[in-house]
Amino acid sequence: MREDTGRRERGEGPSGPSPLRSSPGPASRRHLLSAQRRFGWWLLLPSLIMLAANSIFPLLYAVGVSTKAYQMLIPGPRRFVGLANYIQALQDPLVWHSLAVTLYFVGGVLVLQFPAGLGLALLLHRLPRRQELVATLLLIPTILSASVVGFQWVQLYNYEFGPLNYLLALLHLGQPTWTADPHLALPALIFVDFWEWTPFMTLLLFAGLRSLPPQIVDAARVDGSTPWQVVWRVFLPLLRPIIGIALILRIIMAFKLFDIVYVLTAGGPGIATESLAFYTYIQGFRYFNMGYASALSILQLILITILAKLLLRLTRRPPIGGFIPQEAPL
Amino acid sequence: MRPRHGIHLADVGSYTLLGIALIVFLFPVYWMLATSLKPPGEWLTRPPVFWPSTIHWENFTDALIKWGGLKGLRDSLIVASLSTAISMVVGVPAAYSLGRYRTGGENLSFIILSVLFMPPVAVAIPMYLFWSRLGLIDTYTALVGQYTVFNIPFIAWVLKSFFEDIPREMEESAVVNGATRWRAFWEIAVPLARPSIVAVTLLAFIFSWNEFFFAVILTRARVTTLPFILPTLMEGHNVLWGDIAAIATLGAVPVVVLAFLLQRYLVRGLSFGTVRER
Amino acid sequence: MKDPKSTRKHPHADRARSRVTRRALLSTAAASVAVPTLLDAVLSGQGTLYAATPSTTVNIEIDAGQNENPFRWKASEVKARWGFGINLIGLPFVGQYEKLVSELTARSTAYDVLVFPPYFLGDFVALNFLRDLDQFKGLGDPQLADYLPAYRDPVIKRNGKTYALMYDGDLLQVTYRKDLFEDPKERAAFKSKYGHDLAPPKTWDEYMEIAEFFHRPPNLYGTAFYAARGFCYAWFINIFAGLGGKWFEADMTPGINSEIGVRALTLLVKMKNFAPPNILQIDYPGLNAVFLNGSTAMVVQWDDLALKVENPAMSKVVGKGGYAPCPVRSYMPYSRVMAVSAFSKNPENAYRLAWYMQLPKVSVTYVYDPECGEDPYRYSHLKYDAVKNHLGKPTMSPAAARNYVDAIREGLKAGYPELSIPGAPRYLDILDLYVNQALAGALSPKAALDAAAREWKSITQAEDPGRQKAAYAAWIDAFRKAGIQY
Numbered sequence A: 001m002r003e004d005t006g007r008r009e010r011g012e013g014p015s016g017p018s019p020l021r022s023s024p025g026p027a028s029r030r031h032l033l034s035a036q037r038r039f040g041w042w043l044l045l046p047s048l049i050m051l052a053a054n055s056i057f058p059l060l061y062a063v064g065v066s067t068k069a070y071q072m073l074i075p076g077p078r079r080f081v082g083l084a085n086y087i088q089a090l091q092d093p094l095v096w097h098s099l100a101v102t103l104y105f106v107g108g109v110l111v112l113q114f115p116a117g118l119g120l121a122l123l124l125h126r127l128p129r130r131q132e133l134v135a136t137l138l139l140i141p142t143i144l145s146a147s148v149v150g151f152q153w154v155q156l157y158n159y160e161f162g163p164l165n166y167l168l169a170l171l172h173l174g175q176p177t178w179t180a181d182p183h184l185a186l187p188a189l190i191f192v193d194f195w196e197w198t199p200f201m202t203l204l205l206f207a208g209l210r211s212l213p214p215q216i217v218d219a220a221r222v223d224g225s226t227p228w229q230v231v232w233r234v235f236l237p238l239l240r241p242i243i244g245i246a247l248i249l250r251i252i253m254a255f256k257l258f259d260i261v262y263v264l265t266a267g268g269p270g271i272a273t274e275s276l277a278f279y280t281y282i283q284g285f286r287y288f289n290m291g292y293a294s295a296l297s298i299l300q301l302i303l304i305t306i307l308a309k310l311l312l313r314l315t316r317r318p319p320i321g322g323f324i325p326q327e328a329p330l
Numbered sequence B: 001m002r003p004r005h006g007i008h009l010a011d012v013g014s015y016t017l018l019g020i021a022l023i024v025f026l027f028p029v030y031w032m033l034a035t036s037l038k039p040p041g042e043w044l045t046r047p048p049v050f051w052p053s054t055i056h057w058e059n060f061t062d063a064l065i066k067w068g069g070l071k072g073l074r075d076s077l078i079v080a081s082l083s084t085a086i087s088m089v090v091g092v093p094a095a096y097s098l099g100r101y102r103t104g105g106e107n108l109s110f111i112i113l114s115v116l117f118m119p120p121v122a123v124a125i126p127m128y129l130f131w132s133r134l135g136l137i138d139t140y141t142a143l144v145g146q147y148t149v150f151n152i153p154f155i156a157w158v159l160k161s162f163f164e165d166i167p168r169e170m171e172e173s174a175v176v177n178g179a180t181r182w183r184a185f186w187e188i189a190v191p192l193a194r195p196s197i198v199a200v201t202l203l204a205f206i207f208s209w210n211e212f213f214f215a216v217i218l219t220r221a222r223v224t225t226l227p228f229i230l231p232t233l234m235e236g237h238n239v240l241w242g243d244i245a246a247i248a249t250l251g252a253v254p255v256v257v258l259a260f261l262l263q264r265y266l267v268r269g270l271s272f273g274t275v276r277e278r
Numbered sequence C: 001m002k003d004p005k006s007t008r009k010h011p012h013a014d015r016a017r018s019r020v021t022r023r024a025l026l027s028t029a030a031a032s033v034a035v036p037t038l039l040d041a042v043l044s045g046q047g048t049l050y051a052a053t054p055s056t057t058v059n060i061e062i063d064a065g066q067n068e069n070p071f072r073w074k075a076s077e078v079k080a081r082w083g084f085g086i087n088l089i090g091l092p093f094v095g096q097y098e099k100l101v102s103e104l105t106a107r108s109t110a111y112d113v114l115v116f117p118p119y120f121l122g123d124f125v126a127l128n129f130l131r132d133l134d135q136f137k138g139l140g141d142p143q144l145a146d147y148l149p150a151y152r153d154p155v156i157k158r159n160g161k162t163y164a165l166m167y168d169g170d171l172l173q174v175t176y177r178k179d180l181f182e183d184p185k186e187r188a189a190f191k192s193k194y195g196h197d198l199a200p201p202k203t204w205d206e207y208m209e210i211a212e213f214f215h216r217p218p219n220l221y222g223t224a225f226y227a228a229r230g231f232c233y234a235w236f237i238n239i240f241a242g243l244g245g246k247w248f249e250a251d252m253t254p255g256i257n258s259e260i261g262v263r264a265l266t267l268l269v270k271m272k273n274f275a276p277p278n279i280l281q282i283d284y285p286g287l288n289a290v291f292l293n294g295s296t297a298m299v300v301q302w303d304d305l306a307l308k309v310e311n312p313a314m315s316k317v318v319g320k321g322g323y324a325p326c327p328v329r330s331y332m333p334y335s336r337v338m339a340v341s342a343f344s345k346n347p348e349n350a351y352r353l354a355w356y357m358q359l360p361k362v363s364v365t366y367v368y369d370p371e372c373g374e375d376p377y378r379y380s381h382l383k384y385d386a387v388k389n390h391l392g393k394p395t396m397s398p399a400a401a402r403n404y405v406d407a408i409r410e411g412l413k414a415g416y417p418e419l420s421i422p423g424a425p426r427y428l429d430i431l432d433l434y435v436n437q438a439l440a441g442a443l444s445p446k447a448a449l450d451a452a453a454r455e456w457k458s459i460t461q462a463e464d465p466g467r468q469k470a471a472y473a474a475w476i477d478a479f480r481k482a483g484i485q486y
Helices: A026-066 A084-091 A093-126 A131-138 A146-156 A163-170 A185-210 A214-222 A227-238 A240-255 A259-265 A276-286 A290-316 B009-037 B058-066 B069-100 B105-117 B120-133 B140-165 B169-176 B181-192 B194-210 B213-218 B226-232 B241-261 B263-269 C004-044 C066-082 C096-105 C118-126 C133-139 C178-182 C184-194 C204-214 C232-242 C259-274 C284-292 C305-309 C347-357 C398-413 C424-439 C445-463 C465-481
Strands: C057-063 C085-091 C113-116 C165-168 C172-177 C221-224 C296-302 C321-325 C336-340
Touching (some): A026 A290, A026 B120, A026 B140, A093 A185, A093 A240, A093 A276, A131 B009, A131 B263, A146 A185, A146 A259, A146 B194, A185 A240, A185 B009, A227 A240, A276 A290, A276 B120, A276 C424, B009 B058, B069 B181, B069 B194, B069 B226, B105 B140, B120 B213, B213 B226, B241 B263, C057 C347, C066 C085, C066 C347, C113 C347, C118 C424, C133 C336, C165 C347, C172 C178, C178 C184, C204 C296, C232 C424, C284 C296, C284 C305, C296 C305, C305 C321, C424 C445, C445 C465
Parallel strands (some): C057 C085, C057 C113, C221 C296
Antiparallel strands (some): C113 C336, C165 C336, C172 C296
């Protein structure tokens, strides 16, 4: 059982300075430290090279193009226009609308997928056996390609021939037009995403639950707390790190909402499901307004970065007065 | 939390809820399988056909041959395997470095993660120009390269936490006894983290296998991964639901089978404190 | 406290090991580039750099699916005649424009023959993506005199030069349930309600009357149309044209938000009341489906619906289809033309292929075949006994064939051209977006059209107003010369 009161001192192990991090003697200590640091960087180097080549380049390109009046289909020199594209973006009502659509979607994802994922994880945890089998069965939606999921749901949501409306008709519950209904289209998409990704959330949370030391759980139960309190006061704080990972990954993906819009609604009806990523796609790949699309992309990048930073900070703080056997800081 | 003796109401409730969840999450999958076997007359009917009257194998033979599903399987396999292998080889040491040595601190690991933040559209245009200048459009190299770039941050960032989780003592004692850091990493940390590595690799493979956007943009005819084939079946004239479902099934089966074979790793690999439990 | 001697041993070993590490990592990096490259070379047999197509194969870009079939059907004849084979590269229908533009901008040599809708033509010619076909006339005379005027100069020529040859002549057409229209009870009821006989509509008001009359949900819907995002604008333009609307004024002021435009869009929005409830979901296949399954009395759809109606494998209403031109004018959206890429390494064979496919005796074998999407565009196609599939089997009863061919002929006399000046895809896509918003109820017709017009003005500005004016004037001129009223 290891105790940790948060950030460890650099180089400290449980039995004093770790040979991996330090050694006696100032000169050799520095030498080994830097040798170790060098090792760390060597391990990282190939990744950094590959990432730099394939992500710094597009980033710089996008930033560069975003400052030009660049329409690929109109021949002629590309004028430098500074921040004009950005200003246009901020004044474009379609941009704000698509931002609202995206945020609504991300919010829906959060509000639905996290509790559902947690609930399912808890249910799985209660199963006496075959937990992994059920978890993997549930995971099949996630394993399917987003485009496959999209196509299947086009059929399922079909007004006349889809099994969903058939079922609703049997239950005398009315026949919504789903993706044809301006008010239902976005919730319909949220549900598709819910269907596809909640199992992923469930898997992560379930894995986290399984890793909790039984002693704590039993201690809490003996304590007399209700199951609800056990979940709220004990599980959630202990699961913070894995919750953080799950939420960040999901929110990054949800923010880039594109695949299911492309397949199911093409942004319609009207612009009801035109997400920011989809609108950027149209500007960039239908109208070939490269400058404008790049500016939009940079703006999204900034937004997601802020969101991610926020989330990281929220899920990193250790709980107040909590006893954490081994917190894995992100 | 094991249920106590006897059947409690709470247990019945749990089983029911799980049952409902299974139905909700698996019915569309069943529908896809059923559609792939239905003859064309049964694709769009009211009431819907839940159980195919005959097995219309043409959907599959068409999918495999006419629509290039066989080639699609091969291409998807090549691209997904290569990109996953490369990103694993490169990403696992990176994760170790980030987790164990905190190389670059918080900022570097965030920057690596932020590669995933860029909207696909923004990346698509410059990357299309990039690969096309190199004459690599419609080649395996381009797709493999592109997917590797997405897999590395995912692998590195998620595995980082799991490497941090492993107790240092074993690596420390190894170094004390004369091992190099590389051996400490390769022969101690990696085996300990194996379930996590397997789980994350599987997830990365799934993401590469299913990727759609760049598959469409960077390829044309010589390289056709499965997700790329799907939109070509939604012609302007007829939507071939059975064939689409057949291709979808073809695309799903390998990965689902893989997931089931590795199911134990999935859960164990994503848990913290795996080592402690031994 | 560590033994100093042992730590001193480590640095050497470490340095040696880290050299190994370095080597290992570098070789991994090298391998990760080399392996896919080699694999690529081995598997594709052509190396990673795209080799020029040998002249024994012509590469055809086309939207994937049924439209590829005519090429397949004729491949062996082509090979026998000239010795080259064909390679069909099918692009997804949605996204074809994007892909073509990306590739042609990058000067890709992957395509020889390009098949696309002529509203791309303005942009493609302006961007120098296409070869002028007049230079190849020596290889084969396309017999353009046989082209129906609506499909000739306005569609395939720019600045006096020929840039494309026809492949598929699209036209919107009224397809209605003849059995319902001829039923005496229905006729009597209609006459007493509206004061005139039940017949294919000659004005849009008549169309609305008929739609209202037959709207008896949930078993029968009065009408249906393409209301989903993507092409709903075409159904608006269809009405707009019938009411006398023009795309632009001579000075490039948009005509869509004129009083005629608002009236047209209001009519279209009103049409929703006589359509299935999921009308906003209905696209091309959906529109076919609601007629073919017998649930709708009358639709405006592309003219190839007729071939499907009369095909027992596809239709529940065989023999019950009636065909008529759209009220006043029939819009001609989409269509397909064949062009030769400016970057093709095989232009002569590409031309030969395109020329062959559109020869009267060759094209007539597939413009009436339900298994491809191609429709008539030549005078020589408009013969009743030409309504056969590519194997020579008639695809309609003689009476239906007569009705169908007559409807096309009448419709084309008053055909309304699809915008095809530079920037057309953008103008049309914007219009589609706003029409769809009006249909979805998010904007009033006037607000929607005004917004669209505003954006049209900025597109014109960006494109160079002078050049647009000239292009538009030339295009209109070609139509007037072809005898089309505009």
